[in-house]
Amino acid sequence: MFEGNRVVAHTRARFPIFQSPMTWIARAPLVSAVSAAGGFGLLESTSRDLAMTTREFTAIRAATNAPFGVNLPVRYLKEDPAEERAIIDWLLQQKIHFVTTSAGDPGRYVRILKEAGVVVYHATATLYGAKKAVDAGVDGLIVEGAESAGVRNPEEVHSFALLQAVREAVDVPLVAAGGVVDGRGMAAAFALGAEGVTMGTRFVASVESPVHENYKRAIVAAPSAGTALIDNPPGARMRGLKTAYAEAVLKGEREQLPYKDIIDRLYVNGDVDGTSGAAGESSGLIREIKTAQQIIDDTISSFWSQIDRLAALRAPA
Structure with missing residues (x-):
């Protein structure tokens, strides 16, 4: 269904749909549900608690054989070099095949991870950050528009313009983050140059999400x-x-x-x-609480419907 899609090739997931590695939320119940549904779950490590990360990682592997990844928040980990080294060593011991980095310069991790055969995508909210990450050797980018949840830079650009700017500047796979909750948003992101999407808020409002x-x-x-x-x-x-x-x-x-x-x-x-x-x-596009499986199934179905609708607009030869 997604033959030739570089994000699918890198993640080994059925579909190029990521679940954002949200603090406290992106742990075993949600990550395993997303991955089992054919998406790509990402375990958070922002809490900088290696015991927690180990526990949740083990629980995910027990719950599903589907692929998933781990996020490394650069800015927070580098505050404690010993802690940073411990989690990198732990990751390599787990033989994890895919890692995302965020909140800082990924250069300090890219070489050691790639030498171990790990695929590395970096999350960035700026064109400058995208270019710098590609120069550092990342395999792909998660491009975060200003409409995204969480910590934002006051001068960020929204997804519609940012995706186009990054696509013009680099040739690595792009995963669009911000404003996507369904197949319409996914199709729009692909039209702008993405090969995958990340959903955060959509998965917060899911059955498997641990929030109240x-x-x-x-x-x-x-x-x-x-x-x-x-x-x-x-x-x-x-x-x-x-x-x-x-x-x-x-x-x-x-x-x-x-x-x-x-x-x-x-x-x-x-x-x-x-x-x-x-x-x-x-948030304003989310109409109901669904299971992770429903979210992914509905997104993929709607995505192909939108692609078919656009293809039908082409005049016959």
């Missing part, structure tokens, strides 16, 4: 302008749902909560109004 049902329902209920960008010092912003908490922070009426408190209050206990968890602009 209140948060899943809040994503489904979000309008098209239902997210807000809150300052995330020293020089970034965080995109999350536009809740009472978020609006109060934007007005300077209350202090921001530490992210670990948001995890506990929102993801665990379901306090939507008193927090604002990571959510992309795609």
Whole structure:
């Protein structure tokens, strides 16, 4: 179905659909469900807890034989060289075949990973970062538009323009991240030069997602302008749902909560109004909570329907 697709060749998954390696969320239940459904699950390691990563990795392998990968957040890991070395050594011992890097310069990892036969994709939100990563030797890029959830640079470019700019500049496979929840978005991303897509918020609102049902329902209920960008010092912003908490922070009426408190209050206990968890602009496109299998099946079906519709517009010879 995707013969010749470089992302499928690299990941060994059935479909070129990634699940974003979201902090706390992208662990065994969700990663294994996405991979078993034919997508490509990515285990997060942003928490920098090797015992947790090991536990979740083992649980994923026990749950499915399907391929999956691990994300390395450069900025956070390099704060502790011993910890950084430990997780790299651990990864190589697991004989993992695919790793994504994010939040920093992937150069410090690319050589050692590729020498061990690991495929490396780097997540970037800028054209400059894309070029730098390709120069460092990555095998592919995850191109994150400004509509994506989580920590964002105030000067980022949205997916429609960013994908085209990166595609013009490099020849490695691109995976589009930001604004994709179904086959329409996937077809659009492919038209702009991508060979795969990443979904984050769509999978947060899935049956297998570990977040509280209140948060899943809040994503489904979000309008098209239902997210807000809150300052995330020293020089970034965080995109999350536009809740009472978020609006109060934007007005300077209350202090921001530490992210670990948001995890506990929102993801665990379901306090939507008193927090604002990571959510992309795609929240406004999500209509119901589905299983990972339904999300992937519906996306692939809709993708080919859109491709057929576009092909039918071509005038007969």
